[in-house]
Each structure stands twice: as C-alpha cells, then as structure tokens.
Amino acid sequence: MLKFKEVSKTYKNGVNALYNINLLIEQGEFVYIIGPTGSGKSTLIKLLDAEEKATKGSVEVAGVDLAKLKPRKIPLYRRSIGVVFQDFRLLEHKTIFENVLFALEITNTPVLKARQRVREVLSLVDLADKANDFPSSLSGGQQQRTAIARAIANRPKVLVCEEPTGNLDPAKSADIIRLLEKINREEGTTILMVTHDISMVNSFRKRTIALQDGHIMADLHDGGYIE
C-alpha cells in the first residue's frame, strides 16, 4: 500500500514541484500517472524511491514511513521496490547481463539461481541476444528494456516505471504493457507507470492519476479517454 499524506516538495533552488498531494494506492493496483512536462511526476517517483525527502507531509510504502527511514535502512527498503528511471541509469561499465545480475546480487540471490533469473527476464524483454553487450552499444529502446528487466528481476512488491515505453515503437510498447499487466496479475505487484503516451493510456485502461503544476488534477478510477 502506498500512502501520500499532504505531501509537498520544494527543491533547494526554491522550485515547488508538488503541493499538498493526497494519494492512496492499494497493493496490487496498476496506476498510470500522467501530466504535462514539469508537472512533478518524476518528483513523485523520487519521493517513493527515498531519493528525495518530502518537505511536508508523509509518504508511506508498505508500512514504512519514508521520512523516518534512517539512511542505513534505505538500501533494504529499496530492494522491495523496482524502479525504471526516465534516464535508465544503467551501469556503463557492466554488460547488459551484469547490469541485471547486479540487482540480484544485491539481494544475495544464490549465483546459479540469479544467473538463471537474468536469462529469464532478458528474454521476457526480448534482449537475450544482447546479454554480453555494453549499454553504449545498445539502441535507446534496448537500453530502456534493460532497465525494465533489471527492475522486475527481484519480483519487487512495488514496481515504478517512468516512461518505460518512451523510446519504444507502438508494437514493442504494447508488448511491454502486456508484460507489466502479467506481472501485476500473476505476482500481485503494485505498478505505478508514468507516461505521456495517451494512446496507450486509452487502449489499456487503468486507474489514471493526472498531475498538473504539482497538484492532482484528476484521479480517474476506471481510466478514461483523455485528450
């Protein structure tokens, strides 16, 4: 369960990215977060990820109050969530295989099981043949799918994706959404997906939260056609 209570975020340079956000997302939901550029979507994710601290209010994920989380405890918390970042954040000097493996090494997965799982998720995102390449020799879309593979490798309870299809063609995008839907359905993973792809939001209907200038503009529980 994700709970935002009267959350505001002001960056050090004075930019107000979020105002008084109240939000409740149940375990197992699949939610789109949409909104114009600069409306605070990434900021919302950074709060969830404990990368930034809320200036006001409280953020709670699976019973953990992120404001009170000690720095020492942050790594442990992060292992329970998977994040696909807008800028991928791949480790440049590791191969695709090693990048995904890293997420499993962190959680002390036994070596053989980990390597098995890496191969599994890489073929889920259709990248088995790029396993030994470095990120720099991958296309934008391939890098993005690596980031997705890494985020789902640990079967996190919460999966947060920022524009996971921003660099993908419509066909591949639909594949990815179906993959996420399957994960959501079969493993009960809560999924938060930030996207600009309105046509996707319209074809795969889900609960949709619309941000604008740091406020929640709309929270359409059954999704909806958005212009």
Added chain:
Amino acid sequence: MLKFKEVSKTYKNGVNALYNINLLIEQGEFVYIIGPTGSGKSTLIKLLDAEEKATKGSVEVAGVDLAKLKPRKIPLYRRSIGVVFQDFRLLEHKTIFENVLFALEITNTPVLKARQRVREVLSLVDLADKANDFPSSLSGGQQQRTAIARAIANRPKVLVCEEPTGNLDPAKSADIIRLLEKINREEGTTILMVTHDISMVNSFRKRTIALQDGHIMADLHDGGYIE
C-alpha cells in the same frame, strides 16, 4: 541536400545496423523517420553527424562527402547541422543558458548577439525561467527542450531530431512540431525527425521513411496513416 548511396553500417562487434540504404532528401524537406526499436534510426543519424563512418557506400550532405571528411574538418561541418540527440547530451556543469550559448560560441557569434539569441530560443521552447538552472535540476521534458533550443540556435541548414518529443506530453509535443514546421517553412531548414509517436506522424503529415532491421521498408512521400 542529403544523399545516402548504398550505405551499409556494421558495428565493430559485428552488429549490422544498416543495409544498402539509398535515400535522397532535398534541401527544405521535412521528413519523419520511423521504425521499431533497434531498426537503425540512431545509426542513420550518427552517420549524418559524422560520428560513425559508413562501412560501405557514401553519405553526402550539402555537397560534403562524409567518408572523405578529414577529422580536422569535422567540427566545421557539424556547425552546419543541428542535432537533438536521443540522450540529450547536455553539458552537466553548464547552466541551461550556457549550454545553448556554447553552440553559438563555437561559431564565433559576437557575445551580445549570442546572448540575445539564447534568450530568444529559450523562450521559443518555453524555458526562459530555467535559464540559470543546471540540467540535473530539470525535468526530462525540460532537458529535451534545452537540447532542441541548442540545436536550432545556430539556424543550421539541416536539423536532425531524435525523438524530440519522447519526453513531452501531447500538448507540448504539438507545440514543438509546430515550432519545427515554422523553422522549416521560414528558414528553409531541412528537417529529419526520428520518432515513435505514430499519432503525431498521423496528425502532422509529412514524407515518412520507415526503417526495419536496417532496411528502408517504405518511403511514403505524402505521409500516411501507419498502424
């Protein structure tokens, strides 16, 4: 005028990214390049940018044969084209203003004129208020628009944009396309735009080149509805 003649590109690791591409784009055209992920779109751009060399065939831009271009001449050539990269390539330690200014400093634009032009393009992409921020404190879409501003600052003869709207919401995307159309119309700039945004390709009809697995699949001179 852009001319690809029997161009193939094989990367060092043996990946064939482009096969036998023949393409002619006249000065002043506005062309979309579409295609699934990994189909060779970025590779095509890298050839145009002289970042990579064609393994076979010749690429000619405005009369310059890129295969024969001496490394010393590359900078001069690059000033005549503007590129918006998929990964933005902003200078991390320069402010938004300085990032755009840099492109003008390269071409020895007089200081006052350059600063004037920076303010002009920043307001064209609606970023005047972020001029003194560093890229790291910008949202994804804002960084993308910075990259666009930088690419158009020098009024290049050829403008190449990779997913210039990949991180933008539909409204902002339309704004950007209209901006590019205006530049294309008023300054006679040749524009090549790589995109996955089919809804945009469909609403702003242009000549559309579809790549697949390194081949040109289709070259629709009047654009067209693509599924």
Added chain:
Amino acid sequence: MNITRHVKEGFIGVLRHSAMSVSAATAVMITLVLMSLFLLLTLNLSQITKNVEESVQIHVKIVDGTSMETIDAMKAEIALIPGVKLVTFSDKNAELDRFIAAFGEDGKIFEMYRGEDNPLRDAYLVDVVKNAPLDIIAAKIKLLDAIEGVNYGGDNTLRLVSLMESIQNGGLILVSILWLLAIFLISNTIKITIYSRSEEIHIMRTLGATNHFIRFPFLIEGILIGLMGSILPILLTIFGYQYLYNALGGVLVSNLFILRPIYPMVFQVSGILAGLAVLVGLTGSFISVTRHLRWNR
C-alpha cells in the same frame, strides 16, 4: 556476504577502467620509487654513520726514548680522562705497519724505514665513547708529560661526525615527511579516480545496494592498484640496489664507507613498499567511496 563476488568485481573494475587504473598505478609507482630511494639511502646512512663513529680515534705520539714505566703510567692516566673508552699502545714497528697499510700497494716503498731508521714514534691509539668531545680530550692528553703530538683529525673529524649525524637525523625526518606525503599522494590519486565513478556509485545506491556491498569491490580495486604500482619499485629496489652494490664493490667512495649488504635489506624494503601500497590503496578508496556514499541518499 559473498567475498568471491566482490573480489571478482574488484578485478573487473580495474580491467574495465584500465586507463584510469594504469594512471593511478603510475602515480603510486612514482611515489614508491621515491620511497624506496630514500629508505635505501637512510638505511645506508645509519650504517655508515656507525662505521665512522666507531673509527674515530685519537692518535697520540710519544716522545722518542720515553721509558716503559712512563708509557704505562701515561696510558693509565689517559684512560682516566672522561670520554676515553680504550687506550691501546702501538710501538714504532706497529705504527709503520699501519702507515704502510694505509697506503695499500704504494706503501711498500716505506718498508725501507723498518728497524733502526724508523722515523715514526711509539703511540697510543685512544678510542672514545660516542659523542665524546674529541678536541677537549685531545687538549687534555697534550698536557701530559712525554707527549710529542696528539692528532684526532682536527675540525674535519668533528665536522664529519656531526655531519653524518645531522644527515642521519635529517634523513629520518625527511623519510617521515615522505611517508606522510606518499600516503597522502597515493590516497589522493585513488580519490581522484573514484570521483569519475561517482555516477556509478550513485546508481548502485539507487538500486538498493548497501554501503558495504558497494564499497568492497572498490577496496579490492584500491589494493590491486596499490600492488600494480608497487611491482616496478620493488624490482627496482631489488635489482637496482644489487646492481649498484656490485658496481661499487660494496663501498661508497674508496673503502671509506661500507654499504649495507644486499640481503635481507632489499626484501625488507620491498615488503615495506608493498605493504604501504596495499594499505594506502585500501584506505584511499575506503575514504573516498565512503564520502560519495555520504553525499547520496
């Protein structure tokens, strides 16, 4: 915790950032070459100082024809002077031997003075304790009865001894400063190499890696860079000193200064170099990774 994994990661890290690793190892190397040079110098200096100090002797010539009783009595008197360690009597004949020996091969020609014609005098050889005031002792001996002359080498011996001592002390201070600077330089270099990895560290942290997990491979990298940087200095130490020692015949300038034997010194110095490199590589990367970890959430 999986140590094998971390060690492997450390090795991979060094390989994948090879340009950086080589640069850092080069800096370590240069610093250690300096260290080695100074260690070898100081160790030899302390040896040589000891030799010189031990060889300081006051040479007392006795007036020709002095009776054996007087000679023995004076010997006892000299022995009582504060600072005198040992008084040895050396007769004319023995003096000639010493004189001839001092000239080596060329000395042979003085053999003709052997016997009645010997122009030398009987003498005392006076050994003194360390740091004894040679000049004052000499002056006191001179005041005795049947003394023809006293010679301790004069100011130059004083100078030599005090010079050797101050060189040795200065050397020790210098080597201590050098240790500090070397440690600082090496860890600073490793710090700089890790700056360029801050992005990497940040991403790892974002993925939920604990500080310990992130840090361990970097520590291995630090150790490896240290070791890589110590190979050449160690080889230089062992073979360079061996070569110099043999080329100089074990002495520095004409038998006056005896160099330290090659073994086991070169191995001790090598051990110190390798140990220093590892230690500083380790702490250097520990400190700088930790700093990057502190900056991030």
Added chain:
Amino acid sequence: MNITRHVKEGFIGVLRHSAMSVSAATAVMITLVLMSLFLLLTLNLSQITKNVEESVQIHVKIVDGTSMETIDAMKAEIALIPGVKLVTFSDKNAELDRFIAAFGEDGKIFEMYRGEDNPLRDAYLVDVVKNAPLDIIAAKIKLLDAIEGVNYGGDNTLRLVSLMESIQNGGLILVSILWLLAIFLISNTIKITIYSRSEEIHIMRTLGATNHFIRFPFLIEGILIGLMGSILPILLTIFGYQYLYNALGGVLVSNLFILRPIYPMVFQVSGILAGLAVLVGLTGSFISVTRHLRWNR
C-alpha cells in the same frame, strides 16, 4: 578566437569541478613541497661542500730550532709538490693564536704558554688544489728534512671531502630524478582529472567545437590548478627557510657548516616552483585533452 571567453571558461571549470580541482591541486602541492625541500637541500649542500673543500689544509710542524734559511728553502720545496696551491709560514706565536682561537672562550687558559714556554712549533699551512691527494702530498712533505709532523686530519678529512662530494653529486642526481618524477606525477594527476571530463569533451566535439576551442579552457584550468598547488609550497619555502635559518643561526651544527643566505635564494626557488607548476599543469592538460580528442570522431 576569443581569449577572454576561454580564460573565463577555465576559471569556471575550476570552480564547477571544485572537488576535483582541489584534489589535483593538493597533489601538485605535495609534489612541489618535496621539490622545494630538495632544492633547498642541494643548494645548501653545494655551498657547504665548497666551504669544506676550501678549508682543507695540511698542517706541517717544523723541528724546533730550524734556521730561517732552511725554513724558506723547505717552503719553496713544498710549493713545488704537485697539488700544492699555497704555502704559508706561521710561527710559534701565530700557532698559539690559532690554537687559542680554535677553542673560543675556553682557549684563554692557554695564554700562559705565550713566549718562551710556548710548546708549539713553527709550522707551514699548506693549501692544496681541489681534489688533491692529501695523503700523498703529506707523505712527500714528511720526507723533507726538518719536519716534525704532518697533519691533514687523516682519513677523516678524506672521508669528509669525498662524502660531501658524493652527497652533492648524489643530491644532483636525486634532484634530477625528482624533477622528472614531479613532472610525471603532476601531469599524471591532471590527466586523471580530465578522464572524468571525457564525456564533456565528447559532447563539445559532437556540437562542432574545434579541438583548439575545446582545449584552450582546459589549458587555463591546468595552469590554475598548477598555480593553486604552488601557493603553499612557495609560502613554506619562503617562511619555512627563513624560520629554520634564523632558528639555527645561519649554520648547521656548531659553525662547521654555513647555510646559504635567505635572499635571494628563497625567491629563486619559489620562482622555479611556480614556473614548474604552471608548465606541467599546462602540458599535462594539453596532452590529456589532446588524447581524448584523438579518440573521438
């Protein structure tokens, strides 16, 4: 070309990459402190060696009662020995003066020997040319007629002179090696700092900046880092040497070794340090930026 722009960019670069700049400047600093130490040492050593060499003298005692003619004749004979530069006659009285002077305040008690009772002998003071074989000259003098004794300080003088010379030569070699190592270390450090900027350089190149345009601000950065790193070593040189000089009273161990005067040496050394820092900072960044530019298209 717009130099103002490039210089400004250089300053901004140092500021924006402050952590890196400080680290690089620290490395430069440490290296220069070492350089300064060794320059000051070598300069003083060469001074001291000269002093010692000039003070080497053979002291020849003449048998009591020798006639003035013989004395003059022998003086001429000694002057003819190869290696002898100057022979000075010093009578008993003058000898007592020297003796008393050598003991400083304490020497006064020897005044009682002045006059008829003077136990000292007339003597020659023989100055020799540089590197003359003291022992051989002394032996030759000894073979003359009315000589009671010859004293050049014996082995210890030989040792002192040869030690000073080998220290000086060794010091010169050492300082040359140090120069090389310092240059290498500083440029290596600047190279490492630029590694972390390779992305930046690559982007600039992509935008159509010429190599020259990219390089210039980096050169300024290199110079600035060099200058930043040379401030402390220069202050240390000037004030540290001044302090030491005054604390030691201008001499090293009891009047035997005279230190070089503070001015203008400290300024010359400071100039060398600053020049070295700027030069090496400049070339270090030139080389490494150029390398990055060559890698990229």
